Amino acid sequence: MxxxxxxxxxxxxxxxxxxxxxxEPYDFGFFSFIVSLFALCRFVKLKEGKIWSFIFxxxxxxxLLLSTSRINIFSLAYSFVLLFFIFWFIxxxxxxxxxxAKIFIxxxxxxxxxSLIFLPYIHNIFSQSELAxxxxxxxxxxxxxWSSALNSxxxxxxxxxxxxxxxxxxxxxxxxxx
Amino acid sequence: MLKLIYFLLLIYFFMIPLDGxxxxxxxxxxxxxxxxxxxxxxxxxxxxxxxxxxxxxxIVKINLLSTKDILILVFYLLFISIPLGISNQGFWQTLWxxxxxxxxxxxxxxxxxxxxxxFKEFVEKVMKMYFLLFVPIFVVGILENIxxxxxxxxxxGMPYGGGTIC
Numbered sequence: 001m002x003x004x005x006x007x008x009x010x011x012x013x014x015x016x017x018x019x020x021x022x023x024e025p026y027d028f029g030f031f032s033f034i035v036s037l038f039a040l041c042r043f044v045k046l047k048e049g050k051i052w053s054f055i056f057x058x059x060x061x062x063x064l065l066l067s068t069s070r071i072n073i074f075s076l077a078y079s080f081v082l083l084f085f086i087f088w089f090i091x092x093x094x095x096x097x098x099x100x101a102k103i104f105i106x107x108x109x110x111x112x113x114x115s116l117i118f119l120p121y122i123h124n125i126f127s128q129s130e131l132a133x134x135x136x137x138x139x140x141x142x143x144x145x146w147s148s149a150l151n152s153x154x155x156x157x158x159x160x161x162x163x164x165x166x167x168x169x170x171x172x173x174x175x176x177x178x
Numbered sequence: 179m180l181k182l183i184y185f186l187l188l189i190y191f192f193m194i195p196l197d198g199x200x201x202x203x204x205x206x207x208x209x210x211x212x213x214x215x216x217x218x219x220x221x222x223x224x225x226x227x228x229x230x231x232x233x234x235x236x237i238v239k240i241n242l243l244s245t246k247d248i249l250i251l252v253f254y255l256l257f258i259s260i261p262l263g264i265s266n267q268g269f270w271q272t273l274w275x276x277x278x279x280x281x282x283x284x285x286x287x288x289x290x291x292x293x294x295x296x297f298k299e300f301v302e303k304v305m306k307m308y309f310l311l312f313v314p315i316f317v318v319g320i321l322e323n324i325x326x327x328x329x330x331x332x333x334x335g336m337p338y339g340g341g342t343i344c
Binding site: 020030031038042164 | 196262264267271273313323328
């Protein structure tokens, strides 16, 4: 924002990070993720148009790989597992009694597993390559951004920690950073 | 009135995949107009999986059709978030935040409250619109990979600024 014109090429271990009509590889990855998930839901649940849903699922997944956005690839894998449990396992193998509670338990367990993956010592297993979900470069860049955010919005202030900084705070932070 | 809201929301969702181009055309402001799109899409995905496909209006004692929820949200915004924003960021900054982020979220929620069937139709329309939009966007992505250069900056000559963390 606000900078002069320059060529925008972003690579990860020699792989071009596609942005298409978006500003960032993450945005293109997120859009591909949304299209994939829409297509997956339609493919599983709707009886008509299954071929088209499958085609868009493949296209969406290809877009996701082109974006190289690791968190969106990870999110789609998570959605696959979750939807598999909800649509197939629960519908076929779990009785109607307390079905809602069981769906909630699956959501809860899956979030606990995801949280465990983000524990610092597990990072080391995955962070050997730049392509990995927790690559060192990615973590260092995030550390820089999060440090700036924490400087702008310190969490040791109990009042603001509870009630936030109010509407407009995120925009101001972006302006400062840029 | 409802049709106008419906039409405006469709335009908003149509603009999202053209984020980079919109940002260029309106320079700085275009980027901020798109703020909140992940929240909106997440609300839609939540609705899609929980309400539309599981055919349930309730999950874990949270009723999506309860007016109590929207009243709590309005109370929080009016008496906590907006005054805090004004004291921390100033009046114009807060007004900017309200103008850009809140209207589409509130309109989306109201459309859902007023007419759940119209909302269902809206979600289906957005899905189909995104499938159609994805084809040319995907082609642009393939071309970018073939030429190893950005379509927006190098082919169309659009200026670009910002970080690259994903």
